[in-house]
Amino acid sequence: MSKSSENSNSKKVVIVGGGIAGLSAAYDLSRAGVETILFEKKPRLGGVIETQSWEDCVFDTGPDSFISQKPEALALIKELGLGDEVIGSNDHQRTTYILKKGRLVALPEGVMMIVPSKVMPMVKSPLLSWATKIRMGFELLRRPNGASPDRSVAEFVVDHFGQETLDYLAEPLLSGVYGGDPAKLSIASVLPRFLDMEKKYGSLGRAVMSAPKPPSSGGSLFRSMKSGMTTVVNALSKFAHVRHEQVDAVEPFAAGRYRVRAGGEWMEASDVIIAAPAWSAAALVGKMDAALAAKLGEIDYSSSLTLSLVYRNSEFDGKRAGFGFLVPAKERERVAAATFVGTKFPHRTPDDKIVLRLFLGGAGDEAILSESDESVVRVAREELRRILGVTAAPVHQIISRWPRSMAQYTVGHAGRISEIKERLAKLPGLYLAGNAYEGIGIPDCVRMGRAAAKAIVAS
Numbered sequence: 001m002s003k004s005s006e007n008s009n010s011k012k013v014v015i016v017g018g019g020i021a022g023l024s025a026a027y028d029l030s031r032a033g034v035e036t037i038l039f040e041k042k043p044r045l046g047g048v049i050e051t052q053s054w055e056d057c058v059f060d061t062g063p064d065s066f067i068s069q070k071p072e073a074l075a076l077i078k079e080l081g082l083g084d085e086v087i088g089s090n091d092h093q094r095t096t097y098i099l100k101k102g103r104l105v106a107l108p109e110g111v112m113m114i115v116p117s118k119v120m121p122m123v124k125s126p127l128l129s130w131a132t133k134i135r136m137g138f139e140l141l142r143r144p145n146g147a148s149p150d151r152s153v154a155e156f157v158v159d160h161f162g163q164e165t166l167d168y169l170a171e172p173l174l175s176g177v178y179g180g181d182p183a184k185l186s187i188a189s190v191l192p193r194f195l196d197m198e199k200k201y202g203s204l205g206r207a208v209m210s211a212p213k214p215p216s217s218g219g220s221l222f223r224s225m226k227s228g229m230t231t232v233v234n235a236l237s238k239f240a241h242v243r244h245e246q247v248d249a250v251e252p253f254a255a256g257r258y259r260v261r262a263g264g265e266w267m268e269a270s271d272v273i274i275a276a277p278a279w280s281a282a283a284l285v286g287k288m289d290a291a292l293a294a295k296l297g298e299i300d301y302s303s304s305l306t307l308s309l310v311y312r313n314s315e316f317d318g319k320r321a322g323f324g325f326l327v328p329a330k331e332r333e334r335v336a337a338a339t340f341v342g343t344k345f346p347h348r349t350p351d352d353k354i355v356l357r358l359f360l361g362g363a364g365d366e367a368i369l370s371e372s373d374e375s376v377v378r379v380a381r382e383e384l385r386r387i388l389g390v391t392a393a394p395v396h397q398i399i400s401r402w403p404r405s406m407a408q409y410t411v412g413h414a415g416r417i418s419e420i421k422e423r424l425a426k427l428p429g430l431y432l433a434g435n436a437y438e439g440i441g442i443p444d445c446v447r448m449g450r451a452a453a454k455a456i457v458a459s
């Protein structure tokens with residue numbers, strides 16, 4: 001055990017986890033001059049953020065972008081002096097397709113996750129049947145009935161727009177974000193603004209159509225970095241004092257302080273930020289507070305895999321489908337989504353290459369992660385042949401497996417978070433941050449990491 005310094009009341013912070021949440025916390029603590037050590041068990045920083053490259057192609061094998069509507073990621077990137085590195089998606093080329101009965105059908109313009117905000121594109125689209133479109137029309141007549149309880153996304157969507165909207169809009173769009181099962185995900189935690197709309201207007205269609213346009217930050221909704229998302233990780237890492245070791249215990253210590261064990265050594269800390277997945281946090285806090293550990297352990301995760309396939313442009317013989325396509329669970333074999341990387345973002349792919357990034361796994365098909373690379377590529381190529389008609393062989397491929405990486409906000413998530421917060425309030429100096437709690441995306445994780453750091457600086 002490393003004994004505390006002469007000044008046992010001084011602030012010394014331990015951060016567990018070097019993903020974007022932990023790194024964002026380290027950044028603010030470093031700038032405030034607070035002594036901080038960040039433990040990351042893997043040999044690299046960034047967590048699920050990872051960029052690779054091959055022959056002028058840039059591959060984000062985890063998250064490929066962040067949304068600009070939530071300002072926290074963009075604000076941090078600008079503070080880091082990386083504003084000029086930010087790129088936007090090529091929205092003029094933006095069409096996303098949904099696979100229906102083996103054919104790719106363009107997602108109608110103006111769909112906000114589950115709700116059509118424009119009438120004509122939806123009326124004209126072959127994606128949904130007339131019965132569903134008529135049902136959408138009747139939905140406009142709904143009035144608030146006072147009760148808008150939390151329920152599953154599936155129940156909520158079927159209640160408003162019917163099963164087909166769930167199958168061909170909500171499920172594929174959500175599975176691209178959460179890799180999750182809408183029958184389990186909580187509408188209150190995953191799409192809270194729609195629950196608010198229901199409370200206020202009854203009809204989601206009317207709410208969306210009459211709502212004032214959200215303030216635009218200007219430019220594309222999806223942003224990324226010219227040289228890939230690890231640009232942000234690399235810039236943040238300069239502010240972190242990092243040890244690549246796994247933390248395996250966090251315990252209370254004398255005088256309201258904590259001690260943390262990593263690599264067989266104990267280290268004292270005034271404050272600890274656990275910015276690791278909830279299942280990892282649960283294992284760490286069990287001895288301190290078994291009930292807190294149990295609540296953390298209830299947070300489910302999904303596992304996924306991304307496969308990037310590089311083709312020579314001259315050899316690519318398949319359909320070029322806009323930004324890419326989503327495969328609804330009803331039609332899915334193994335591939336859940338595919339992105340034409342060079343169409344979606346500039347600075348990713350040279351003109352002579354085409355990169356397809358496929359998303360596999362997610363709720364119900366975690367088994368894909370244990371299949372061999374050869375098997376994953378074979379399965380993916382066979383599906384691409386059927387969906388896009390590609391017979392050309394890729395000239396390069398990159399597979400990244402992300403086991404238990406994406407927290408699932410299942411029904412009851414908000415209640416679990418309240419209980420976790422109540423228990424944390426009894427453990428001053430202990431903080432949790434990361435995608436398990438109050439937002440899955442990069443901007444949310446930045447916000448939670450920075451909030452923990454600011455609370456420590458202010459305490």
Ligand SMILES: Cc1cc2nc3c(=O)[nH]c(=O)nc-3n(C[C@H](O)[C@H](O)[C@H](O)COP(=O)(O)OP(=O)(O)OC[C@H]3O[C@@H](n4cnc5c(N)ncnc54)[C@H](O)[C@@H]3O)c2cc1C
Nearest residue numbers: 017019020021041047048063064065247276434435441442
């Ligand atoms: C494939 C994929 C695609 C995604 N796409 C997008 C996207 O396009 N846009 C978007 O906004 N979000 C996206 N997300 C979600 C978003 O990227 C993540 O939610 C976010 O990056 C998670 O950050 P984090 O810091 O909470 O956790 P993580 O990135 O999981 O980092 C946690 C870190 O803690 C470390 N750790 C765990 N336990 C310990 C321990 N005991 N001791 C030491 N270290 C430990 C882990 O090794 C890991 O590095 C995507 C996620 C995935 C998996």
